[in-house]
Amino acid sequence: MPYFTRLILFLFCLMVLVESRKPKRKRWTGQVEMPKPSHLYKKNLDVTKIQKGKPQRLLRVDEHDFSMRPAFGGPAIPVGVDVQVESLDSISEVDMDFTMTLYLRHYWKDERLAFSSASNKSMTFDGRLVKKIWVPDVFFVHSKRSFTHDTTTDNIMLRVFPDGHVLYSMRITVTAMCNMDFSHFPLDSQTCSLELESYAYTDEDLMLYWKNGDESLKTDEKISLSQFLIQKFHTTSRLAFYSSTGWYNRLYINFTLRRHIFFFLLQTYFPATLMVMLSWVSFWIDRRAVPARVSLGITTVLTMTTIITGVNASMPRVSYVKAVDIYLWVSFVFVFLSVLEYAAVNYLTTVQERKERKLREKFPCMCGMLHSKTMMLDGSYSESEANSLAGYPRSHILTEEERQDKIVVHLGLSGEANAARKKGLLKGQTGFRIFQNTHAIDKYSRLIFPASYIFFNLIYWSVFS
DSSP states (O other): OOHHHHHHHHHHHHHHHHHHTSOOOOOOOSOOOOOOOGGGGGOOOOGGGOOSSSOOOSOOGGGSOTTSOTTTTSSOEEEEEEEEEEEEEEEETTTTEEEEEEEEEEEEEOGGGOOOOSSOSOEEEOTTTTTTSOOOOEEEETEEEEEEOOSSSOOEEEEEOTTSEEEEEEEEEEEEEOOOOOTTTTSOEEEEEEEEEESSOOTTTEEEEETTGGGGEEEOTTOOOSSEEEEEEEEEEEEEEETTTEEEEEEEEEEEEEEOSHHHIIIIIHHHHHHHHHHHGGGGSOTTOHHHHHHHHHHHHHHHHHHHHHHHHTSOOOSSOOHHHHHHHHHHHHHHHHHHHHHHHHHHHHHHHHHHHHHHHHSTTOTTTTTSOOOOOOSOOOHHHHHHHTTSOTTSOOOHHHHHHHHHHHHHHHHHHHHHHHHHHHHTOHHHHHHHOTHHHHHHHHHHHHHHHHHHHHHHHHHHO
16 A cells, blocks of 8 residues: 555544544533532432332232131131211201211231231232222111212222231211101101121121220211201110021111201291281181181181191101191191181171061061160150150150050060070070170180190190200
8 A cells, every 4th residue: 555545544543533532512502501419319218118129029919818708717807897977968858868978997807918027017008909808898787879989099098017907998978778757856856877787797707896985986076967966976786687697796876966946947837826826817807807807817728738738848758747747737727717717707797687687677667776775664754765765866756656566566675685695694605695796706716716826835845845
């Protein structure tokens, strides 16, 4: 190779070597790269849950058959239960049920889940592990609807301890049946219970119990209901027997509710009382004002019917009489009797007027005599007194024959009235005077009706309060 060619090749290799050792320049982007803080490279990690080297499987779930309960073939496994009531959502009288949201927790020991670890005091899992191990099959007796909350994920927690103890917790909303007694409604108290029981395992395989006795039930202090006052929460337990399968442990969450009466006072009792009092206004209206008294009576009767219908529409159709039914129907009877009272007054007034009309027709010259004052005569009377007794003014002069006829007629009528009055007094027939004077019926009704209704209210509130 010529000398000149080797020289050019040497220079080219030298330039390539020099360029390769120069630092490379970055392309300008308009941003200044800041140095990273050194503390990010020195992050403090939780050494209590870090395993050095290759990670180990602490729970050997695949090595056991979890379709069988712990200690299968041995004594019954004890399962402790505690509950925290989050809310009591609603009480339905029509459906006879209640809705409750609660945290349900189970405690038991399963030696198949025991593990040895110097750094972990417990391990917590979500609902995915629940499908792989054995858990108690507790269900709610007499429940209509229930579900486990799943937003944003299944509200299930599983905590396993090294010695095999397990804590299983879930958040549930359940609607259960409550047998209510409405014989004292709305002055009643209701006691409802939520019952828990194992579905498959009898008391020989699984023993349910309250973990901390009465302290196993916790309630939120903010729990309140619109129509009820929560008086008491308590727990009980007993055995339940099924003829086909045997005895089971059953746990009860009992709570007592007292109904608020003020709402029903405003909506039911006060309107009914006002309608009864309004019907009494008819006793002070003139008996000849037929349209006024009839329209008032019909209005009060229809209003009471509307109140009774509205109350029964919001209640279940029970086969016994409720306390509110007694009050409303007695009030309805008082209103109805006030209508009948005017019917009696009007009828007796018509009968009396008919009798007076017949007497006028029988004695056509008795003009103005029926309402005149009767005088006791001893055989001696003046001419002016005779004219006045006959129903004519003193200025009108009658003949001797006409005056004697008028006096005889008037004396006959006065004698009949006096005889009838004396006969009634002797026999004690006070009702006869009422029938003769129809104003007395209204007069007595003004006292009898209010007194009877007040007496009824005293008895009603003393019995049902």
